[in-house]
Amino acid sequence: MLDFDSAQTRLSTAGKPPAIxxxxxxxxxxxxxxxxxxxxxxxxPPADNSAMDGYAIRHADYAPGRPLPVQQRCYAGERPEALEPGHAIRLFTGSLVPAGADTIVMQEDGVENDDRFEISRPPVLGAHVRLQGEDVREGDxxxxxxxxxxxxxxxxxxxxxxxxxxxxAPLRVGILTTGDELVSPGQPRADEHIYNSNGPMLAALVEQMGASVAHVLHARDTRESLQEAFAILLRDCDLVLTVGGVSVGEKDLVKPTIEQLGGVLDLWRVCMKPGKPVALAHIDGKPVVCLPGNPVSAYAVFALLVTPLLRSMQGRTQVMPAVQYGILASDRVFNEKRDDFLRVQASFEPQGQTTLTPYGQQGSGIISSLPWASGLARIPANTAMRNGDTVAYYDLARWLA
The missing domain is CATH 3.90.105.10 (Molybdopterin biosynthesis moea protein, domain 2)
Known part of the structure; x- marks a missing residue:
């Protein structure tokens, strides 16, 4: 099996950056x-301005108990007069600082009577003045x-x-689900059928990433149905995601269909759980990524392996979000032969520690774990991890953005 990090790196460079x-x-x-x-x-700011409602003064004019005549009242958006010595100008938040003034006294730190302002608290030189360019300089x-x-x-x-x-230009993504057992939500369902959750889920994930969903198609388990779907997707999309149908069963027809269209399918077994079966092909220079059919596995593979490719094809410079770390909180011991990505909820302790609590059921068919989880905790292959151990944490708010 291909190790997880190698698979992630290979997929992140499998597409071309945008040209349009x-x-x-x-x-x-x-x-x-x-x-x-x-x-x-x-x-x-483009000019010095007041950070407070107050009065502009020369700091040297302040003396305890000495009121300053109010020379002018100047609102934000108006141009003040130059400050005369021994005077104050009434300003408001955002007002330009008058020429000659070097300090703003908050209105709470004094009293105005009969157009004279008496300061009750000694001002600090330069207080409450937003200086020109203190945030951004022209040319930065x-x-x-x-x-x-x-x-x-x-x-x-x-x-x-x-x-x-x-x-x-927005990246155009096409989604293809396969399987005779699937029916669309809202349609009649027999006992042998299940609702197609992969199509709506992947469409939502793609749109959440800022890409455009060009098509969400479903193909029956026939070569003709698959060929028709691929013709549409390859015509209209920059990236194609398929779900299911790449194993070795009699009705797993995605692989031979891709090969018929001139693609060479690189079939992987990635050392990760959930989501072992992942495949990559290129047809007419466009990447086709084949995801496992289980919705939980498809979700995890999309989050961890497909999003770096998608970001790269969008032209983003930040392709790999940061991996964080937290403390595992569980009464179970986890030890798998593959990297195990647990659905967890992160909580943040007052001491600054991040605690990661796994969902009670970690089976790949437990769809209810997806809206519950805030992220995925990575348990390295062949490594026993238990309560209190530090593990890598993939925050889905970052990995799905």
């Missing part, structure tokens, strides 16, 4: 990937090419006046 870019309005850029490095167009790099954009990145770009961005 497009211009996207800033307000529609969430989830998109930058196709250019962006730089600051101005200082941030803001975001690197290959950054996936979220609300925080969009806020930063908006503050610099960017109204549109050059981003990579």
């Amino acid at each position: 870019t497009e211009v996207c309005p800033l307000h529609q850029a969430a989830g998109r990937v930058l196709a250019q490095t962006l730089f600051a167009t101005l200082d941030l 790099q803001l975001l690197a090419k290959g950054t996936r954009l979220g609300a925080a990145e969009i806020a930063l770009l908006a503050s610099q006046g960017y109204a549109q961005l050059t981003v990579y």
